[in-house]
Amino acid sequence: MHPKRILAVDIGGSKLLTALASVAAGGHVSFSGRVRRELDRRFGKAEILDAAFRACDETLRAADGGFDAVGITIPGLADPETGTWLYAPFSGIRDFPVAEEFRRRYAKPVAAENDVNACAWAEHIFGACREIDDFLWITVSNGVGGGLVLGGKIFRGAFGSAAEVGHFKVAENGAPCGCGGRGCLEAEAAGPAISRRYAEMTGRAGVSALEIAGAARQGEAAAIEVYRQTGNLLGKAAALAANLLNPAAIVFGGGVSESFDLFRESLENRFRSDIMSFANKEVRLLKTQLGYEAGLFAAASLLYR
Numbered sequence: 001m002h003p004k005r006i007l008a009v010d011i012g013g014s015k016l017l018t019a020l021a022s023v024a025a026g027g028h029v030s031f032s033g034r035v036r037r038e039l040d041r042r043f044g045k046a047e048i049l050d051a052a053f054r055a056c057d058e059t060l061r062a063a064d065g066g067f068d069a070v071g072i073t074i075p076g077l078a079d080p081e082t083g084t085w086l087y088a089p090f091s092g093i094r095d096f097p098v099a100e101e102f103r104r105r106y107a108k109p110v111a112a113e114n115d116v117n118a119c120a121w122a123e124h125i126f127g128a129c130r131e132i133d134d135f136l137w138i139t140v141s142n143g144v145g146g147g148l149v150l151g152g153k154i155f156r157g158a159f160g161s162a163a164e165v166g167h168f169k170v171a172e173n174g175a176p177c178g179c180g181g182r183g184c185l186e187a188e189a190a191g192p193a194i195s196r197r198y199a200e201m202t203g204r205a206g207v208s209a210l211e212i213a214g215a216a217r218q219g220e221a222a223a224i225e226v227y228r229q230t231g232n233l234l235g236k237a238a239a240l241a242a243n244l245l246n247p248a249a250i251v252f253g254g255g256v257s258e259s260f261d262l263f264r265e266s267l268e269n270r271f272r273s274d275i276m277s278f279a280n281k282e283v284r285l286l287k288t289q290l291g292y293e294a295g296l297f298a299a300a301s302l303l304y305r
């Protein structure tokens with residue numbers, strides 16, 4: 001029995017979103033009572049839980065009406081069986097039984113999962129991959145992450161960290177990455193890299209990836225070129241993944257992918273030139289159908305496993 005009304009909790013590295021998801025027959029999802037809170041990266045377990053409970057209570061008041069279950073996405077390594085937040089790369093959080101805390105408070109079924117895995121799953125349940133059992137989801141925002149659905153199930157790898165496509169090395173002696181490496185896709189193609197590349201080209205620092213996208217749509221050559229380069233690097237990484245996995249699709253989500261139109265051509269070109277073409281003729285490169293609220297879809301989708 002799949003729940004129809006789900007309290008969706010999207011915990012990010014710097015923000016928290018909650019909403020009540022109503023799932024109609026046919027899988028159409030609508031959200032009500034959206035609440036957004038900034039989260040301080042220094043927050044520990046108690047502060048995050050307190051912020052999340054307050055936001056949930058506000059959502060439930062605004063959305064008025066009951067709910068059947070809770071879905072939670074976590075920015076870090078998760079144990080989906082127990083709903084434990086095992087590790088967060090940006091904070092001191094370790095072994096945080098977040099699902100158990102929600103179960104205790106609301107006395108409802110609770111599911112929790114890593115945010116990127118959950119986004120991939122949401123694409124399978126509600127988005128572009130409803131008919132597809134083997135695909136890779138790549139989020140391109142302030143960082144780059146990957147989630148894999150293989151054989152109709154989330155594939156986690158032996159240690160829970162499969163599909164770290166953000167750390168594919170796409171440039172020799174490239175930019176330093178948060179992981180300690182150099183030339184990682186994340187360091188070369190995420191939002192901050194788009195800003196950096198644009199600054200190197202134009203001398204204008206501090207322009208966001210979104211502003212650069214706006215300039216590209218106005219026809220500015222440097223902005224267009226930055227997005228072309230970004231697509232080229234994403235295509236290189238996507239081809240490495242396709243040659244390994246032979247997926248039916250690779251789906252791009254995250255803030256930068258809202259500008260998919262600006263890098264689609266260079267992405268496709270590089271991808272088609274790098275893959276073993278006979279084996280991957282029918283692989284499709286798609287933009288997410290979940291839009292900028294992917295995190296809320298992701299949280300809700302966890303009750304559909």
Ligand SMILES: [Zn+2]
Nearest residue numbers: 167177179184
């Ligand atoms: Zn890296």
